[in-house]
Amino acid sequence: MRFIYPAVISRKQDGTYHAFFPDLSMCEADGDTTDEVIRNANAAAYDWIDLEMQEDEPDIPPASVAEDLTLSEGEFVRNILIIYRILDGWDE
Numbered sequence: 001m002r003f004i005y006p007a008v009i010s011r012k013q014d015g016t017y018h019a020f021f022p023d024l025s026m027c028e029a030d031g032d033t034t035d036e037v038i039r040n041a042n043a044a045a046y047d048w049i050d051l052e053m054q055e056d057e058p059d060i061p062p063a064s065v066a067e068d069l070t071l072s073e074g075e076f077v078r079n080i081l082i083i084y085r086i087l088d089g090w091d092e
Helices: 034-053
Strands: 002-011 017-020 028-031 076-083
Antiparallel strands (some): 002 076, 017 028
16 A cells, blocks of 8 residues: 655754654654655654554545645645555465
């Protein structure tokens, strides 16, 4: 399964970066560079989706359209691709 969610990224006062997903409750990441925060955001979103998929009735929210998000000064959006493989019950 493929999911694409927008992450809102901003630079903090100490020069590091912070990202959050408006669609994924409490899903956030930090990093020293934009590349690192994007990698960490991808891992955080994957973990969020993985945890939700473990539920009896997973509730995966629809993704917002990046252009529709209201941003504060200094924030920017990157769409994050999450590839989630469902392997439960799969035998090699």
